[in-house]
Amino acid sequence: MTFVHQHVWGWQIATYLFLGGLGGATFAISAILHLFEGCDRKMLSVAVLSSIGFLVLGTVFLLADMLQPLKAAYALTNPNSWIFWGVIFINFYFLAAIVYVIPLLEEWPKLLPIIQKIPAPLLSLLERFNRLAALGGSAAGFLIAIYTGLLISAAPAISFWNTPALPLLFVISGFSTGAAYLLLLSTFSKKETAWKISEKLEQLDAVLIVSELIILGAYFNFALFLPTGARESAQYLFNSPVFIIGFFIAGLLIPLAIETYGIFFSGHSKKSNSLLAFASALVLIGGYLLRFFVLSAGLYQYPW
Amino acid sequence: MARYGMVIDMRTCVGCQACMVACTTENQTPFWSDKFRTHVEDKEQGNYPDVHRVMLPRLCMHCENTPCLSACPTGATYKTKDGIVLVNYDRCIGCYACCIACPYDARYPYESDDVNRERELYGSNATHEVPHVDKCTFCQHRISLHTEPACVSTCPTHTRIFGDLDDPASEVHKIATSGKAAALNQGLGTSPKVFYIPS
Numbered sequence: 001m002t003f004v005h006q007h008v009w010g011w012q013i014a015t016y017l018f019l020g021g022l023g024g025a026t027f028a029i030s031a032i033l034h035l036f037e038g039c040d041r042k043m044l045s046v047a048v049l050s051s052i053g054f055l056v057l058g059t060v061f062l063l064a065d066m067l068q069p070l071k072a073a074y075a076l077t078n079p080n081s082w083i084f085w086g087v088i089f090i091n092f093y094f095l096a097a098i099v100y101v102i103p104l105l106e107e108w109p110k111l112l113p114i115i116q117k118i119p120a121p122l123l124s125l126l127e128r129f130n131r132l133a134a135l136g137g138s139a140a141g142f143l144i145a146i147y148t149g150l151l152i153s154a155a156p157a158i159s160f161w162n163t164p165a166l167p168l169l170f171v172i173s174g175f176s177t178g179a180a181y182l183l184l185l186s187t188f189s190k191k192e193t194a195w196k197i198s199e200k201l202e203q204l205d206a207v208l209i210v211s212e213l214i215i216l217g218a219y220f221n222f223a224l225f226l227p228t229g230a231r232e233s234a235q236y237l238f239n240s241p242v243f244i245i246g247f248f249i250a251g252l253l254i255p256l257a258i259e260t261y262g263i264f265f266s267g268h269s270k271k272s273n274s275l276l277a278f279a280s281a282l283v284l285i286g287g288y289l290l291r292f293f294v295l296s297a298g299l300y301q302y303p304w
Numbered sequence: 305m306a307r308y309g310m311v312i313d314m315r316t317c318v319g320c321q322a323c324m325v326a327c328t329t330e331n332q333t334p335f336w337s338d339k340f341r342t343h344v345e346d347k348e349q350g351n352y353p354d355v356h357r358v359m360l361p362r363l364c365m366h367c368e369n370t371p372c373l374s375a376c377p378t379g380a381t382y383k384t385k386d387g388i389v390l391v392n393y394d395r396c397i398g399c400y401a402c403c404i405a406c407p408y409d410a411r412y413p414y415e416s417d418d419v420n421r422e423r424e425l426y427g428s429n430a431t432h433e434v435p436h437v438d439k440c441t442f443c444q445h446r447i448s449l450h451t452e453p454a455c456v457s458t459c460p461t462h463t464r465i466f467g468d469l470d471d472p473a474s475e476v477h478k479i480a481t482s483g484k485a486a487a488l489n490q491g492l493g494t495s496p497k498v499f500y501i502p503s
Contacts, residue, residue: 004409008400067398067413067435074378074395083377083401156371156492157407302409303488304345304360 003232006158006298012065014292017148019058020090021174022181022287024141026051027097029178029204031134031141033197040193045104047182052097055090055144082151089143096137103127145174148291158298159226160233165219166294172215173287176208180255180283187277195270202276205283206259209252216248229301236297243293251286255279306386308366308442309469309497310456311479317359317463317503319344323455330443330454332431334418341410341440342455358503361463363455364389364410364440365487365496372439375405380436387497388442396436403437407492414438442466469497 030047033039063069075087102118103126105111115123126133149167156162179201186198223234237243258272258279266272327342328335342363349356366389373381373389380396383389403411414432422430432438443453451457456466467474476499479485485499 006404008403008413062399065400067415067437068396071378071395071397074380074397075399076377077379077395078374078377080374081377081401082375083399087377151401152404154371154375154401155404156494157489158404298404300407300409302407304347304362 002302002304003229003299004302005296006300009065009152009295009298011292012061014288014295016058016062016065017152017170017291017295018177018288019054019061020086020148021145021170021291022177022284023051023054023058024089024093024144025175025178026054026141026181027093027178028138028141028145029175029182029201031100031138033200035131035134037197037200039197040189040191041104042107043185043189043191043194043197045101045107047185048097048101048104050181050185051141051178052094052101055093059090082147082154086144086147086151089140089147093137093140093144096133096140099126099129100133100137103130142171145178146171148174152295152298155298157229157300157302158233159228159230159301160223161294161298163219163222163230165215165222169212169215169219170291172208172212173290176205176212177284177287179205179208180280180287184277184280184284187273187280198276202259202262205280206256206263209256209259209283213252213256229299233297233299236299237293240293240297243289247286247289247293250282251289252283255283255286306468307470307497308386308388308447308466309476309480309499310363310442310453311465311476311485311499311501312361313463313465313501314358314360314503315501316461317344317361318461319346319359320460322458322460323361323464326454326458327440330446331441332422332426333438334414334421336421337415337418339412339414339418339438341438343409356503360500361455362408362410362488363498364406364442365408365494365498366440366442368495368497369493371405371407371492371494372402372411375401377401384444386447388444388447389439390441390444391437391439393432393434393436396434398435398437400437407489407494408496411437411439 026047030044034044075083078084106115146167149170152161153166183198183201186194220234223230258275262272262276321344323342324340333341345360347358347360349358370389378395378397380392381402414436416435419432419435422432452466456464465475467476469477469480471477480499485501487496487499
């Protein structure tokens with residue numbers, strides 16, 4: 001039995017997985033918050049535009065890693081492949097996000113001349129489908145986040161990846177990074193509405209980090225007790241100081257501590273604004289490190 | 305319709321690697337980048353003083369349940385009626401999903417640098433015109449001419465035996481059904497069509 005590190009998917013794919021989860025979750029959280037809570041449309045447009053930006057950038061990283069990126073359209077051939085579904089989810093997301101964001105751009109005076117060039121019937125149609133686009137885009141965002149885990153779990157010889165816990169971990173981590181990104185955005189705004197939303201986001205991120213810790217516990221417990229490559233992978237991660245310090249301590253425990261302090265002890269006071277921004281940045285760095293290290297811990301278990 | 309497979313007799317392999325050389329010459333695989341469609345693993349087994357050196361030739365197992373085929377989003381990976389798993393070079397986008405899915409390390413990228421180097425070496429006879437993920441084809445072009453795969457016909461110790469697993473008269477059928485030979489990593493449910501007689 002030989003355990004060999006996979007080398008075909010490196011930091012570019014880790015970046016794609018990270019930006020996919022982040023972009024999908026950023027859209028889903030902001031659109032749902034808009035539907036249920038209502039929020040500052042200007043902030044919302046920034047959030048949605050940046051979520052589109054994350055996914056465009058992520059797709060660029062995926063294409064850059066391919067041998068023949070110009071033929072990428074062929075990826076819509078085999079529905080048994082997760083990449084096929086990823087392409088469907090991402091394209092559906094782009095469609096919904098663009099429909100959703102165009103009416104929001106009216107909030108920006110500089111962009112108004114461009115928006116006014118859009119024929120009025122089309123603009124009113126976009127307005128009418130706003131809620132549907134919010135829901136459809138949120139569903140697609142969720143599916144993109146979970147797809148990033150499903151994609152790499154389809155590897156029978158990499159037992160650390162070939163588990164139902166991985167898509168779950170990636171989707172929760174993706175939503176945690178999405179909430180952290182929105183929290184970071186809200187700390188830059190001086191408006192009272194943004195401050196109120198940031199309280200919700202802080203609570204949401206704390207709950208997501210706790211869920212992520214529970215899944216991580218179950219995942220590593222499963223991996224460490226199997227006499228397979230999964231155990232080797234888990235041990236590799238335990239022996240990686242950057243994973244333990246960078247992801248587990250700095251990317252999960254410290255932000256959770258800061259957010260817990262913010263929720264229960266400081267009464268979400270504005271004094272903790274920069275602390276919250278710091279915690280959000282840590283969650284984002286942690287989210288990237290998680291994907292990078294899960295990819296580098298992928299060990300094939302060869303029978304020779 | 306045939307169901308092609310191979311038996312590898314680990315008792316007779318001497319690790320001369322002639323199969324690797326024959327495959328490289330036949331299929332223009334990028335030896336300059338240390339990439340091969342077939343490898344001979346040189347393994348040590350046991351503990352001192354009971355130690356053995358074992359040669360394990362490996363290649364694509366042309367699995368019945370094919371993880372690489374499911375993972376390929378473009379349909380570039382396909383299976384012939386004879387059960388041979390092939391890659392359509394023109395359709396491959398090189399996303400590596402098949403490399404990740406393959407439990408037998410049977411695939412590697414034929415990158416642009418490799419395509420250029422091949423063109424330098426083989427000129428107009430070069431067969432890999434575009435970058436793609438490459439793998440063993442059981443030398444399908446030879447089978448269609450009723451010739452054995454290059455690795456099989458070159459093996460000096462008759463370690464590799466090729467044939468139709470469904471033909472009761474074939475040597476591979478007899479060995480594969482005798483219980484003497486077993487496929488690798490059977491627990492994964494891939495049903496490989498390459499069987500090994502242990503040393």
